Amino acid sequence: MIEADIHKTLSTANGKMLLDIQLSIEKGEFVTLYGSSGAGKTSTLRILAGLLSADEGKIAVDNTIWLDTVKKINYTPQQRKIGYVFQDYALFPNMTVRKNLEFALEKGQDKSIIEELITIVELKELENRKPKTLSGGQQQRVALARALVRKPKVLLLDEPLSALDITMRAKLQDYILKVHREYELTTILVSHDIGEIIKMSDKIYCLEDGKIDKEGNPISIFTNDKLSGKFQFTGEVIAIKQEEVVYIVTVLIGNNVVKIIAQESEIINLGIGDKVVVASKAFNPVLLKIGK
Amino acid sequence: MNTFSGHISDIQVNESLSMVSIRINEHIVFKTILVETPETASYLKNGSIVDVLFKETEVIISTEDTLLISVQNKIKGTIKKIKRGVLLSRLIVTTEIGDIVAIIATEALDTLLLKENSTVIAMIKVNEIMLSR
Numbered sequence: 001m002i003e004a005d006i007h008k009t010l011s012t013a014n015g016k017m018l019l020d021i022q023l024s025i026e027k028g029e030f031v032t033l034y035g036s037s038g039a040g041k042t043s044t045l046r047i048l049a050g051l052l053s054a055d056e057g058k059i060a061v062d063n064t065i066w067l068d069t070v071k072k073i074n075y076t077p078q079q080r081k082i083g084y085v086f087q088d089y090a091l092f093p094n095m096t097v098r099k100n101l102e103f104a105l106e107k108g109q110d111k112s113i114i115e116e117l118i119t120i121v122e123l124k125e126l127e128n129r130k131p132k133t134l135s136g137g138q139q140q141r142v143a144l145a146r147a148l149v150r151k152p153k154v155l156l157l158d159e160p161l162s163a164l165d166i167t168m169r170a171k172l173q174d175y176i177l178k179v180h181r182e183y184e185l186t187t188i189l190v191s192h193d194i195g196e197i198i199k200m201s202d203k204i205y206c207l208e209d210g211k212i213d214k215e216g217n218p219i220s221i222f223t224n225d226k227l228s229g230k231f232q233f234t235g236e237v238i239a240i241k242q243e244e245v246v247y248i249v250t251v252l253i254g255n256n257v258v259k260i261i262a263q264e265s266e267i268i269n270l271g272i273g274d275k276v277v278v279a280s281k282a283f284n285p286v287l288l289k290i291g292k
Numbered sequence: 293m294n295t296f297s298g299h300i301s302d303i304q305v306n307e308s309l310s311m312v313s314i315r316i317n318e319h320i321v322f323k324t325i326l327v328e329t330p331e332t333a334s335y336l337k338n339g340s341i342v343d344v345l346f347k348e349t350e351v352i353i354s355t356e357d358t359l360l361i362s363v364q365n366k367i368k369g370t371i372k373k374i375k376r377g378v379l380l381s382r383l384i385v386t387t388e389i390g391d392i393v394a395i396i397a398t399e400a401l402d403t404l405l406l407k408e409n410s411t412v413i414a415m416i417k418v419n420e421i422m423l424s425r
Contacts, residue, residue: 227345228423230327244377246349246395263348263393266293282327283419 001027002154002186006047006057010210012038019043019210025188025203027062030180032189032197032218035207041190044207045156048188049084050077061154083147083185085160089139091131097142098127104149117145120182121175137168141175148179155180155187161196166238169193170255173200194222194234194275199254222277229279237274240267251278293345294392295424298322300340305329310336312423314344316389323364324421335425343424350420351394353383354413355404363415367392371410374401385414 002025010017019040025031033041046052048059050066053074059067066075091100101114118124121141131139140160147155157176161169173196180187191197197204198218206214206221214221222234235253242248247262249270260278262270270276301321302313310329314322322344330336352363369387381401383394392414406412 228324228326228328228333244380245375245382246380261347261349261395263293279422281419281422283325 001025001063002048002059002061002188004048004057004059006044006054006059008043008047008052008055008057010040010043014038017210019047021205021207021210021212023205025186027186028184029202030177030187030189030200032191032201032204033207034191034197034204035213039207040210041207042158045084045158045188045190048154049082049156050075050080051084081150081152081154083150083152083155085140085143085147085155085157087159087162089131089136089143091139091142091146093131096128096130097123097134100131100142101146101149104146106150109150113149113151117148120179121145135168136164137172140164140172144172144175144179148183151183153186155185157187157189157191159190159192162192166252169196176200193236194218195236195252195254198222198234227277227279228281230282231280231285233278235276235278237270237272237276239272240270249276251276253278293347294351296322296344296389298342298344300336300338300342303330303336303338308332311418312336314342314423316344320367320387320389322416322421323418324423325418326423335423340425345422345424346416346420348382348393348395350416351392351396352415352417353385353394353396353400353404353406354415355406355410357413361415363417365416365418365421367414369412369414371406371408371412374406374408376401383412385412387414 002023004023006019006021008019010019021044033044035041043052047054056069057067065073066080067073118127121144123141126134126138161172177200201218204218204221205212233253235251237249238252239250240247247267249260249262251258251260296316298314298316300312301315304311308327308329310326312324312326316322328336335342367387369385371383372386373384375382377398379398380395381398385392385394394414
């Protein structure tokens with residue numbers, strides 16, 4: 001369980017902003033911080049990690065106090081037992097995949113964890129390669145494994161997948177979910193991708209100007225409860241094609257691709273990569289049982 | 293999406309379903325069936341302003357106003373414009389509440405001998421209408 005109450009004045013491009021964040025995260029929960037650039041997501045993550053100091057605040061993880069500015073307790077990043085994955089991988093270029101992982105070992109730590117992680121994120125065939133010979137997705141898998149070498153309780157992911165293409169992103173999401181469950185991690189993700197957030201998170205905090213604007217279940221936050229359609233999904237537009245007198249819009253919903261017939265008035269402000277709610281009435285879909 | 297604004301004029305509830313009437317103007321009332329009740333959806337009350345939404349592909353076009361049909365929402369209009377495609381055609385029907393767009397099979401367009409200025413009835417089944425606040 002993570003209880004955090006964080007206050008810090010940040011200097012931003014638009015002047016000073018007060019970061020004022022309260023988090024209450026259950027053990028084993030997968031939580032996402034969502035919000036526009038400069039809302040304070042990365043600063044929150046860095047303060048949790050101990051990479052940035054808070055002006056005032058308290059962070060308690062499973063009854064251990066990591067930070068208490070009143071009692072002058074402030075654990076170092078090493079003491080906090082966190083795994084941190086950045087957008088830009090941050091691997092050592094001169095070391096092989098295996099060496100990158102081994103470098104993260106604590107003094108005297110059992111090396112068997114390296115083998116285990118290499119198996120879990122399927123790096124066996126790549127273990128002797130140098131990072132620059134790997135694809136972005138492969139490098140991020142290495143970064144994910146490296147973040148887990150010290151068996152952290154908390155995994156912090158700062159937009160780890162935003163530089164990857166859509167297929168690679170979906171694969172990495174699966175790896176992240178796998179390690180999240182396997183190691184019973186409490187994971188905090190920073191992400192802008194609504195499909196990704198809905199797929200991965202139990203809870204979402206929406207940040208705006210340094211404060212939590214909304215929190216809750218991602219589906220209820222993102223789907224439109226103002227619309228009576230009971231068959232609603234959030235997806236991303238991947239293609240728009242005009243045919244005859246209609247448009248066919250292809251939308252990626254989770255791992256599924258669906259097609260929707262639309263009118264010019266509906267696609268006029270719509271582009272590839274836009275997030276959309278796909279809605280229909282509960283009366284329209286049919287159900288077909290799969291298998292026996 | 294065809295969208296018209298109106299206010300809720302009647303709600304009949306049975307278990308988790310509601311049949312909602314939405315008055316658009318003094319003559320036209322749309323009916324829709326929803327898997328919602330006034331308990332589950334706060335906007336379901338008499339007098340609430342809502343938008344009625346239905347897809348162009350769900351609009352049925354007829355040249356005669358027959359009572360012997362199970363479609364409950366019917367509006368008389370005049371075809372303002374036809375855009376003909378190979379399989380599908382797009383009609384704009386001018387009605388007293390505004391333009392309704394319908395996408396129908398081009399074959400049906402020919403069978404019904406539909407032309408611009410033809411008088412038609414646009415029909416929408418109750419289960420094809422969504423409400424939005």
